Amino acid sequence: MKQMYEPIIGLEVHVELNTKSKMFCRCSADYFGKEPNTYTCPVCLGLPGALPLINKAAIEDCIKIGLALNCKISEKSLFERKNYFYPDLPKGYQISQYRWPLCINGQITLDSGQVIRINRVHQEEDTGKLSHLGGVTLIDFNRSGVPLVEIVTEPDFHDVASVRDYAKKLQQLFRYLEVSNADMERGDMRLEANISVHPIAIASKASPWRLPDYRVELKNINSFRFIVAAIEYEIKRQIEALEKREKLTQETRGWNEDKKCTFLQRSKEEAHDYRYFPEPDLPELRIEESRVKSLESSLPELPWDKLKRFAEEYGISKNDAQILSETKELAEFFESALEHGKKHGVSIKEVANYIVNRKPDISSVLPTQIIEELKGKKVGIIESEKELEKLAEQAVKENANAVLDYKKGKEAALQVLIGGVMKLSLGKADIAKLKPILEKLLKS
Amino acid sequence: MGKNNITSLTLIGTIKGLKQKDFSEEELNNAYFERIAKLNPKLNSFLEIKKNSCGIPAAIKDIICTQGIKTTAGSRILSNFIPPYNAIVIQRLLENGISVIGKTNCDEFAMGGSGENSSFGPTKNPWDLNKVTGGSSSGSAAAVAADLCAFALGSDTGGSIRQPASLCGVVGLKPTYGRVSRYGLIAMASSLDTIGPVTKSVEDAALVLDWISGGDGYDSNCHPERSEGYKHIFFAGAQNDKLIKGLKVGVPKEYFGEGLNPKVKQVIEDAIKKLEEQGAEIVEVSLPNSKYALAAYYIIVPSEISANMARFDGIRYGSARVDFGPEVKRRIMLGTYTLSSGYYEEYYAKAAKVRTLVKQDFNKAFDPPAGGVDVIVGPVSPTTAWNLGEKVDDPLTMYLSDIYTISANLAGIPGLSIPCGFSEGLPVGLQILGKQWDEETILRVGYAYEQSTEWHKEKPKI
Incomplete structure (x- = not known):
């Protein structure tokens, strides 16, 4: 019998919040399409001496997302520094959350009825944006420090259709909550996937179910269509590799749209050690239960x-x-x-x-x-004059008395004839048009 | 007051002189400017000098951002950095009629205890040009000691205000963490960095603290309230002889053990006697976890440094990372290691626990129901100023010179260093530590001591 394989997929969704100001400074967060480096200040430029200040509206949005995804809201949470070098990261670290996220242990039900567990919903900040023009790379810091919420699932997906359904549901949720435009094309919402594949027998036999000892991270793919294509490709590639008894390893891969295949970006040896530690510039976040309750009741x-x-x-x-x-x-x-x-x-x-x-x-x-x-x-108004004439003639024939009354000068008798037409037309005659037709007929 | 002596005036004296029209602001600025021109080549106290015609001249440690004035943090990496914004403390000073006469030398990014780690050469001690000033606020302490400014601002992460103040014979105040906004202070170790005054008198320190303290909506860890110590102590009509009567002064046994120079020890013990004569009750206290403080400090500090230095990645500020000095590189490497995956729990997380224990030591010593003390006094530095170059090749010995000051930073409590005598012609400072948010009491004790002695009036002959 042919060996069957099951893909195991976990998703990380990033969503940019549409708050008025950025996550840690007073700059406007409505940066899209604006002249580069005009929405900046010492804080989001990471200038020496500048310090972050928490945007409370962003925290509330993050909690709302957490509540909508049935998460537990942490009474105490912390911001942490995620250390790595990249030109679009002016401080050399991103203020994020790792050990003490704001929202944990949620879930969402897909159309298929499958429940996807949410590991965490946490708050962080966006980076600047690089544009590569010819041999030059330009940096725009307008996006630097825009509030970003990350939603991480457990590895609960086993097919691309559920991934699609999940992403669509989240997008719909963000728009319902009015926390983001969640526009994929603009980069408001971004998707990353962790994929591995295992032979089904392992999971179904007596040996306990466990995750494969590797996972491939699909990253930096900025279109929904491409990530779906990349996941499909990865599932195929990994199954083929397993069939050939090749050893799969932990790595990060990107998507080549021209060749329609994924390619290696970083192997395990080159993996980042982000050296997370509590952000000393920010106090502990304490969320009171009453605040959570009031946010919960404010949800649409x-x-x-x-x-x-x-x-x-x-x-x-x-x-x-x-x-x-x-x-x-x-x-x-x-x-x-x-x-x-x-x-x-x-x-x-x-x-x-x-x-x-x-x-x-x-x-x-x-x-x-x-x-x-x-x-x-x-x-279903009857407006045609010919049809109305026919009906009128019929009514005149059937209501001889009314015709006589009308000719004697009894104006009200006209109403009897109109009623007759209405009866014949099942109430569909256009009265405004019928009236002159009847009058004309009676006078002739 | 003759116009020739303007520069020897305290800040309070200067304000009085201006009010009485003994001299004009322009004369005041000229007097300081001329003195800097004459003495700075010997001292290397200022990295940047600015000629003003008004305001009371203050010297600002070059790690505090000044809009339009080059701010290097003592590092070649920032040798061309002109900040587009003022630190909150600078805004506050400007609002109070202060002008920036110059930016003072310091150890690179405040990493050092001698002033010798500056990319721009060491600052010389005004009491002996062959000696270090201490650090890292080396230029600020030397500038105040040599009357090159009415007062100065420094920063203190492990003793960087108190220790050079002690070694240069001036007053240095490290406020409670969160008392003064750090916005605009180039970060070394964010959870310990504080900005404070270096002054010619305790009264001056109280006044400057009142100006610069209080939240601003920019430093999330800064307490919103401004301090009013100056008003309370000096305008409350307190009687000198009653200032510290009945106050409980704790003396930690751990601060008088091995490593403390016997002559310095004698000076400190005499100073404590003086406090007793003024009616203070002297009590021995114990800070048992002090012995672990240095180890914890040199894990927490480099960890934070490794992140804080990351922005100097060679893309901005026009200088590459090879330009970092050896001490900065050492701390970046240490901190990168202690935060690494698999080591975080062993090092950083453990050091954070030790930090809590150090804090608890102080809480216990200060706890009133347990018969706690009002202040804790002891030496600032185990020795007086040492020879330039003496410890540069031995970082561990250099780190040990911070042994009495770093605990206050770990605990976040305020500390004051005041001149309390000399040992072989070099100044010795008395350290007065207080409860969190209680700068007022340490200033009161410092003031009482200052009133009964003449040490603060001694000036170096240069």
């Missing part, structure tokens, strides 16, 4: 809760519920339309179908407008 309804509620409360399909809860804005539009629809006899199903199929541009259309439209459709 989370996308997966909304989806579930839409399906249960409105009896719509899971697929429709998913589409309608895609963004917080669309979900609000939908519910506001429902509210109106209720007043005008437009059903939930009609509203849901309309939004799902017609995909109205919710930035230019009001929920009330779509209800008006739906109401109109439901009446």
Whole structure:
């Protein structure tokens, strides 16, 4: 029988927060597209003598993400220095968290029902940005010190589809919480993966399940599409290597989009020793339970809760519920339309179908407008003059008395004839257009 | 007061002189500038001199950032660094009518206890040009001792204000960690670095501390409140003879053992007697973990240094890492090692525990319910100033000269060094350590001592 293999994947997601100011200084964090090195100060430039100051809004956002991912919020946590040299890191260390992260032990449920364990959600700062132009490298420090939250999972993924679902769920969450634009293209959200593969027999037989003794880290891949491709490639490469009885080792690999393959960046021997130690410039972070409680109560309804509620409360399909809860804005539009629809006899199903199929541009259309439209459709107004004439003639034939009354000068008799047309048309005749047609017919 | 003697005035004396219009600010600045021009070539106290026409001239240790004025931290690495911003302490001084007359020499990035680790040559002791000043605030202590400024600012991570103040016969105050904003102080060991005054009198030190203390929204570890010691001690109408009556003064037995020069010991014991004569109660105390303090210090400090020096990576500031001096390189290597994966727990984490024990020693000694003392006194340095070059090849002996000062940094408590006599013509300083946030009491004790002696009035003949 052919040996089967199981991929084991853990993910690290970095998300840039959209706070007003940077993580440790007063500079604006809204750096994207701005002239290089104009959003800087001694702190984010790492000038000698400058000191960090904690941005409380960023900490609150980090806690919100942690709470949404069912994490325990650490009563006491610490910032630490992660030491490494790189030109985009002006202090020679990044202020991050390692031994004492802000949020720990969370979980998230995927569409498949699989539960992914979250190891930690911690706070750190972004680096500057390098641009390589010809033989020159330029550094822009506008991004230096922008708040960054890192979300690390346990190695719970076994296929690319769950990775995709997880990443999409996180992106949706960040937008629901309004903590980040989570735009992959702009680099608001970045993904790193740790991958290893093992023969399935090992895990299923009597010997206890354990992680392979190596893992390959996929890093510095700044597109979601590419990381998925890289993971798929890695799974194949590693299985092939194991089939050939090759020994796989701990290493960091990147993605070559031209050749569509991963390539070695750093082997285990060259791995960084980050020499973490508590950041002496910052006091311990103490988060009071009351603060956690108040942040928890300030959380919006989370996308997966909304989806579930839409399906249960409105009896719509899971697929429709998913589409309608895609963004917080669309979900609000939908519910506001429902509210109106209720007043005008437009059903939930009609509203849901309309939004799902017609995909109205919710930035230019009001929920009330779509209800008006739906109401109109439901009446199905007959506007054609020919059709109306036919109906009118029929009504005149059937209501001879009314015609006589009208000719005697009884204006009110016209209403009887209109009623007759309405009855014939099942209420769909356009009254405004019908009236002159009837009058003309009666006068002839 | 004749205009020729302007430079010998204390800061308080200078303020009074200006108020009484004995001299103008311009005359004051000229007098200091001329004296610097004459004496600095002998002392190498200033690395940068600035001529002003107003303000009271202060000398600033070159490790404190001054906007538009070159700030080198005594290192070739920063030999062309002109900060675009002022340290908070500089802002505060400028707000109080002080001007920066120059930047003073120091051991490279404050790493050293003799002043000899400066990339720009050692500072000479005004009492004997063949002797070291102590360090690392070498230029600041020499400048105050030689009347080249009304007062100076230094920084103290393991004794760098107190020890050179002691060896140069001036007053040096290391405040409580968190009393003064470090924003703009080029970091050596961030969890121990403090900025403090070097002055000609205790009263001056109290006044400068009041100016520079208090939070600023830039140093997260800085206490928001400003100190008011000067107001309390010197304007409260305290009677000299009652200043320290009944105060409990602790003398740690560990500070008088092997290694303390017997002549220095005698001077210190005489000073303690003087305090007793003024009504203080002298009590022996024990700081049992003092013997581990040096070892812990030389793990914590290099660890923090290894990170703090990383920004000088050769990309910015125009100088490559080969330009670091040997002491800086030594500490970067030590600290990189002690933080390495697998060694962190053995070294850094353990040293942090020892630090807690050192702190607890002081807490116990100061604890009132347990009959604790108000201040602790002892020597600042085991010896007086030594010969230039004497210890440069023996870093361990050099480290041992910090043995009485580093505990205060590990514990974060304030310490004062005041002139208390001479040994073979060289000044000896008395160290007064206090409770966290209680600079007021150590200043009170220092002031009482100063009032009953003439040591602080002695001037070197240069």
